[in-house]
Amino acid sequence: MKTMKDQSKLLAAILVGAAAGAVLGLLFAPGSGEETRGSLAGYADELAGKAKEGARTVSDQIKEYGNNVYEKAKSKFGSAAEDMYNYRDGVSDEIRSEGNNLANEAQDQVNRAKSKVKGAADDVNDSIQEA
Structure with missing residues (x-):
């Protein structure tokens, strides 16, 4: 399982790569302006989808980590009690x-x-009776 730091680096790399690809696509586009804009729009949608998926993955991992920490703390507290x-x-x-x-x-x-x-x-009583 990748750590959150690794996930953040991966997400940043995807975004940088997407931006670089967009710039290179504009510079070397063989099609018309309208075709290029359409391609860029599709690429931007794809990039947004990847970013959303990456954010969702990181969010799920944070939730899982939080749940694990909670369960461990709960278990340790229960054992201590x-x-x-x-x-x-x-x-x-x-x-x-x-x-x-x-x-x-x-x-x-x-x-x-x-x-x-x-x-x-008893000794006192015996002494009195003997006297």
């Missing part, structure tokens, strides 16, 4: 897990403290 959500979900799970671990550890500490208090209370 999905990565962000996955990271967020992973961090949330880690925080939830760590919170659960801390809650379990705190409950274990409370249970040990209760056990020590109960043991101390």
Whole structure:
């Protein structure tokens, strides 16, 4: 696929070639003025058609390039957003897990403290009953 710069160069070359051909045609025309004008009109119409086609081709290529850039940007943005959500979900799970671990550890500490208090209370009760 030709780049836009190559297309522009080609279009410019066609236009320059057409102009040079028109000048040479006028200089070396064997026919009458009316015939030459008719030939030039036909040549100008042909040249205009080629220019329109070249412009249409460049326009189509610009549209295609724009669509490709848009789709790539959309895809990259979508991937980045999905990565962000996955990271967020992973961090949330880690925080939830760590919170659960801390809650379990705190409950274990409370249970040990209760056990020590109960043991101390039992020892005090046994001492009172022995006395």
